[in-house]
Amino acid sequence: MCVFKIMLCTIFVITWCNIHSNAQETWVKIDCGTEFTVGLKSDGSLWSWGFNANGQLGLGHTLTQLEPIQVGTDTDWVDISTGGFHCLALKSNGSLWSWGGNFSGQLGIGNQSQQAVPVQVGIDTTWQIIEAGTEHSLAIKKDSSLWSWGGNMNGELGLGNLITVTTPTQVGGTYDWLSISAGTDHSLGIKSNHTLWSWGGNTKGQLGNGTINSQQVPVQVGSNSNWMTIAAGMGYSLALQLDSTLWSWGVNSGSQLGNGTTIDELTPTQIGIGHQWKYISAGAVQALAIKNNHTLYGWGYNLYGQLGNGSASVQSFPVLIGTASNWEMVATAQGFLSSAGFHGLHSAGIKGSLDVICTSGDNSLGQLGNNSTVSSLSFTCATGLLLASNKIKNEAPVLVYPNPTNGLIHIVTAMDKLSPNYYRLYSIEGRLVLNGKAQKSNFELNLEGYPKGVYYLELKTEKEHSCHKIVLK
Numbered sequence: 001m002c003v004f005k006i007m008l009c010t011i012f013v014i015t016w017c018n019i020h021s022n023a024q025e026t027w028v029k030i031d032c033g034t035e036f037t038v039g040l041k042s043d044g045s046l047w048s049w050g051f052n053a054n055g056q057l058g059l060g061h062t063l064t065q066l067e068p069i070q071v072g073t074d075t076d077w078v079d080i081s082t083g084g085f086h087c088l089a090l091k092s093n094g095s096l097w098s099w100g101g102n103f104s105g106q107l108g109i110g111n112q113s114q115q116a117v118p119v120q121v122g123i124d125t126t127w128q129i130i131e132a133g134t135e136h137s138l139a140i141k142k143d144s145s146l147w148s149w150g151g152n153m154n155g156e157l158g159l160g161n162l163i164t165v166t167t168p169t170q171v172g173g174t175y176d177w178l179s180i181s182a183g184t185d186h187s188l189g190i191k192s193n194h195t196l197w198s199w200g201g202n203t204k205g206q207l208g209n210g211t212i213n214s215q216q217v218p219v220q221v222g223s224n225s226n227w228m229t230i231a232a233g234m235g236y237s238l239a240l241q242l243d244s245t246l247w248s249w250g251v252n253s254g255s256q257l258g259n260g261t262t263i264d265e266l267t268p269t270q271i272g273i274g275h276q277w278k279y280i281s282a283g284a285v286q287a288l289a290i291k292n293n294h295t296l297y298g299w300g301y302n303l304y305g306q307l308g309n310g311s312a313s314v315q316s317f318p319v320l321i322g323t324a325s326n327w328e329m330v331a332t333a334q335g336f337l338s339s340a341g342f343h344g345l346h347s348a349g350i351k352g353s354l355d356v357i358c359t360s361g362d363n364s365l366g367q368l369g370n371n372s373t374v375s376s377l378s379f380t381c382a383t384g385l386l387l388a389s390n391k392i393k394n395e396a397p398v399l400v401y402p403n404p405t406n407g408l409i410h411i412v413t414a415m416d417k418l419s420p421n422y423y424r425l426y427s428i429e430g431r432l433v434l435n436g437k438a439q440k441s442n443f444e445l446n447l448e449g450y451p452k453g454v455y456y457l458e459l460k461t462e463k464e465h466s467c468h469k470i471v472l473k
Contacts, residue, residue, distance in 0.1 A: 145170055154214050283344055294325050296327045413441045454470070
């Protein structure tokens with residue numbers, strides 16, 4: 001038996017890898033534009049996928065992409081924000097960059113020409129917080145001053161007028177802004193004393209000031225000074241207070257306020273009575289939120305499954321999404337309304353391992369990043385899988401041969417013979433390309449017809465796990 005094993009090892013190349021929850025490289029942020037998605041990795045690289053007619057993917061062209069593609073080669077990105085058709089990003093030196101659609105000057109570069117690659121906004125290196133709305137942009141500098149530019153039809157820039165602005169312009173003269181959020185036609189901000197402010201369009205009460213009158217400058221919402229987090233959607237708003245309570249106001253025709261009705265609210269109204277919320281995202285007509293125990297909840301319009309709960313039904317209250325309790329962040333798409341209806345109906349999230357992106361909802365333009373255009377009613381975690389192949393760990397003895405291969409590979413395992421072998425094959429980009437179940441411990445996979453290159457084969461039983469690098473030549 002020992003001689004037989006030695007002979008096999010000399011004839012066949014045995015490769016090992018491990019999908020490791022503590023991979024050196026992780027996803028640190030995702031954001032969903034109207035029909036595209038952008039992700040930031042821990043190595044400072046930026047990746048994008050989905051609709052690209054306005055150059056919003058930053059790849060130097062306007063072709064739709066069905067899976068994550070790196071934006072340039074820079075590895076010093078530290079933050080990203082996606083709007084309706086454009087992106088804002090920060091580098092580690094504090095410089096601000098933008099790309100994509102620019103018909104309202106939302107790129108801040110002094111003109112209204114779209115850009116298909118990142119372009120620096122001015123020469124300042126003091127930018128700290130960025131927020132891209134549907135057609136306008138907001139930012140806070142390190143001195144806590146607030147700046148805005150882009151579309152201003154409803155006063156969403158907060159400058160006291162309705163004039164489009166193509167370069168960053170300071171809002172007021174105060175230096176006490178803590179956070180900001182840019183919606184479709186309105187803006188929200190929290191000051192250092194935790195007071196809440198709003199400005200812009202208000203036809204549905206999204207400013208929360210008790211009226212439906214638009215505001216061209218920031219106006220305080222109520223008198224409370226305990227606001228912590230804000231999220232501006234398409235005609236509605238969400239916010240968290242310091243006691244972890246969740247609040248909503250504005251349009252509610254799609255139950256996006258999560259209060260069990262379809263009645264608009266003109267002032268902040270608490271959702272439920274709980275004190276356990278930690279993360280919120282307001283999309284077109286849908287909302288997602290994470291509780292302190294890392295469970296995910298969603299509510300609102302759900303025709304394409306953007307809530308990820310396995311159905312296409314409207315949810316008027318927050319409903320638990322799946323059973324996972326390791327959600328770290330979530331993003332739902334920026335809204336846009338055209339003659340064809342609502343746009344921005346997909347969502348993305350990252351769980352505790354931070355090594356793969358989970359997506360759900362509309363995928364007609366590849367915005368889920370799973371190399372297809374098939375929409376999904378449930379969150380599927382298969383986009384941008386990061387494989388820590390440098391961390392070798394032979395968790396279960398498995399022989400995979402021949403490797404490299406021309407197509408047919410044989411798998412010989414000593415894994416639990418009483419349990420089926422579940423297998424999944426990923427491309428080097430982390431895309432799931434093949435999966436199934438083998439009842440026998442020895443079986444074959446035929447990769448003929450697949451593109452040549454490097455793949456990763458993951459094998460699992462109920463008790464054991466292994467992963468293998470495969471070269472298809």
